[in-house]
Amino acid sequence: MTAPLPPSALTADRRAADLARLADGWRPDVLVVGAGFTGAGIALDAATRGLEVAVVDRGDLANGTSRWSSKLAHGGLRYLAKGDVGLAHESAVERGRLMEHIAPHLTRSLPFVTPLNDGMPPSAGVLSGLGYVAGNALRIAAGTSSRTLPGPRWLTPQGVRDRVPAVGRSGLVGGWLNTDGQLVDDARLVVAIARTAAAFGAAVLTRVAAVEAHRDRAVLDIDGSRVDVRAGRVVVAAGAWSDTLDQRVRLRPSRGVHLVLDGAALRNPTAALSAPVPGHLNRFVFALPQPDGRIYLGLTDDPVDGDVPDESTVTPEERAFLLGAIERVLEQPIDPAHVVGGYGGYRPLVAGETEATSDLSRAHLVLDDGDGPLTIVGGKLTTYRHMAADVVDRLTDRPCTTARQPLVGALPRRRLDWVAARAWLVGRYGSEAEVLEDLIAADPTLGRRVLDHLPYLRAELVFAVQREGATTAGDLIDRRTRIGLVPADREAALPVAEALLDRSAG
Numbered sequence: 265m266t267a268p269l270p271p272s273a274l275t276a277d278r279r280a281a282d283l284a285r286l287a288d289g290w291r292p293d294v295l296v297v298g299a300g301f302t303g304a305g306i307a308l309d310a311a312t313r314g315l316e317v318a319v320v321d322r323g324d325l326a327n328g329t330s331r332w333s334s335k336l337a338h339g340g341l342r343y344l345a346k347g348d349v350g351l352a353h354e355s356a357v358e359r360g361r362l363m364e365h366i367a368p369h370l371t372r373s374l375p376f377v378t379p380l381n382d383g384m385p386p387s388a389g390v391l392s393g394l395g396y397v398a399g400n401a402l403r404i405a406a407g408t409s410s411r412t413l414p415g416p417r418w419l420t421p422q423g424v425r426d427r428v429p430a431v432g433r434s435g436l437v438g439g440w441l442n443t444d445g446q447l448v449d450d451a452r453l454v455v456a457i458a459r460t461a462a463a464f465g466a467a468v469l470t471r472v473a474a475v476e477a478h479r480d481r482a483v484l485d486i487d488g489s490r491v492d493v494r495a496g497r498v499v500v501a502a503g504a505w506s507d508t509l510d511q512r513v514r515l516r517p518s519r520g521v522h523l524v525l526d527g528a529a530l531r532n533p534t535a536a537l538s539a540p541v542p543g544h545l546n547r548f549v550f551a552l553p554q555p556d557g558r559i560y561l562g563l564t565d566d567p568v569d570g571d572v573p574d575e576s577t578v579t580p581e582e583r584a585f586l587l588g589a590i591e592r593v594l595e596q597p598i599d600p601a602h603v604v605g606g607y608g609g610y611r612p613l614v615a616g617e618t619e620a621t622s623d624l625s626r627a628h629l630v631l632d633d634g635d636g637p638l639t640i641v642g643g644k645l646t647t648y649r650h651m652a653a654d655v656v657d658r659l660t661d662r663p664c665t666t667a668r669q670p671l672v673g674a675l676p677r678r679r680l681d682w683v684a685a686r687a688w689l690v691g692r693y694g695s696e697a698e699v700l701e702d703l704i705a706a707d708p709t710l711g712r713r714v715l716d717h718l719p720y721l722r723a724e725l726v727f728a729v730q731r732e733g734a735t736t737a738g739d740l741i742d743r744r745t746r747i748g749l750v751p752a753d754r755e756a757a758l759p760v761a762e763a764l765l766d767r768s769a770g
């Protein structure tokens with residue numbers, strides 16, 4: 265006998281039933297367009313306040329920018345450096361909530377090493393040290409425990425190389441060790457937010473595009489048919505594409521790219537490495553180790569003109585910029601064979617007075633007037649919950665409860681050790697890892713890896729179809745797992761994903 269599915273399960277049957285409801289004239293209180301961090305967060309907030317909610321995305325969950333981020337829950341240090349104390353505090357508070365209450369299973373503290381050598385001016389070391397002390401003060405003011413995010417400290421040259429063995433020895437005088445929040449994966453967090461919204465009754469509908477959005481009406485494209493849907497209020501959270509649905513929006517999208525490196529490129533570091541960008545006081549490139557053994561090296565910040573594409577790769581100039589900046593602190597240049605992939609994303613920044621997108625505010629903007637939809641743009645993933653609350657506060661007087669609302673699979677950090685499942689699964693599914701172990705117990709072939717050199721298991725793909733709303737092989741390898749970030753791995757995993765999709769859906 266199979267166990268009944270929990271209300272958070274996004275299944276093909278549930279999708280079909282919700283689509284039929286919409287086509288039959290169901291009028292939700294809130295219709296959200298876009299299921300990235302912002303839209304999924306709004307759906308969750310509204311559903312927890314008792315509103316009837318539908319959220320649609322023209323692609324999969326985390327179809328847009330929300331899967332192309334650096335996967336960090338920032339403490340807001342960068343905003344402090346620009347004098348925006350309010351935004352810095354908000355970031356630090358939301359980071360703490362995410363790590364301690366909302367998603368301890370999908371977040372971890374990531375140590376960052378900033379090496380200093382005798383070729384750098386002494387002021388560089390003093391300035392970065394002062395910055396980390398200020399960042400720690402933000403953490404304390406936000407009420408986040410030092411057990412969650414330990415404070416900064418100075419490392420000896422040996423301490424630097426113990427954590428990142430590829431750092432150059434010559435002239436190394438030591439370095440700062442600082443910690444920030446890291447997501448196990450951005451797309452996984454969006455899926456968890458959307459499924460938690462579903463547990464509170466929200467209809468979560470992927471592959472449904474909005475063609476028009478008005479105050480209380482939208483035209484949706486459902487399987488090729490235009491359906492006029494009425495709602496108490498339509499909310500546009502379509503990120504860098506919001507201006508295609510709401511003419512009031514003025515965006516200045518900024519492109520940010522990462523290279524994907526094999527862990528061997530930096531001799532399998534246990535900490536992230538940050539290196540200053542030459543000629544900038546407050547700009548760094550980061551090499552960020554990931555749970556699957558790869559490293560993401562980022563990040564650029566360049567304004568874009570014209571249409572924002574759905575997917576994009578890294579240009580030779582961007583690759584040279586990132587490698588050049590990080591190699592300044594390494595023993596030897598990175599072996600080109602270790603650069604295995606790359607990805608680009610677009611920050612949905614609100615246009616301002618300045619040309620440089622790095623100077624544009626990361627604060628969000630809500631447009632709420634006239635006959636148009638309620639539209640939210642800007643912000644960042646760290647503050648998605650606060651942004652969602654700002655929107656839903658305009659729709660109901662009922663109080664927001666998401667500050668301490670755990671997402672599906674969440675457990676207090678110390679209790680994650682007690683989950684009866686392998687550590688890899690607990691780190692990606694929290695308490696739900698036991699369900700994946702049950703799948704493997706029933707069919708031991710699901711305990712095999714999808715690809716031998718990566719830790720993702722076949723059971724994860726089955727779980728993604730049965731509970732996480734995956735409907736295509738691309739959903740499985742590009743968003744529920746991140747195998748697809750390396751083109752050769754994507755090609756090799758596709759047949760496995762297709763076979764498991766057929767089997768699980770059938």
Ligand SMILES: Cc1cc2nc3c(=O)[nH]c(=O)nc-3n(C[C@H](O)[C@H](O)[C@H](O)COP(=O)(O)OP(=O)(O)OC[C@H]3O[C@@H](n4cnc5c(N)ncnc54)[C@H](O)[C@@H]3O)c2cc1C
Nearest residue numbers: 298300301302322328329330334336474503520644645646
């Ligand atoms: C390179 C990079 C690195 C970043 N790193 C970080 C970081 O480490 N930490 C941090 O806090 N922030 C980071 N950010 C910012 C953060 O990623 C974004 O602010 C956030 O993901 C935006 O989420 P969103 O939901 O607003 O937009 P999106 O994720 O783009 O979601 C918009 C959704 O709308 C859908 N959509 C569009 N048009 C329609 C339509 N007509 N009908 C239906 N659906 C539609 C899209 O398919 C998409 O899924 C980074 C950004 C970039 C670009």
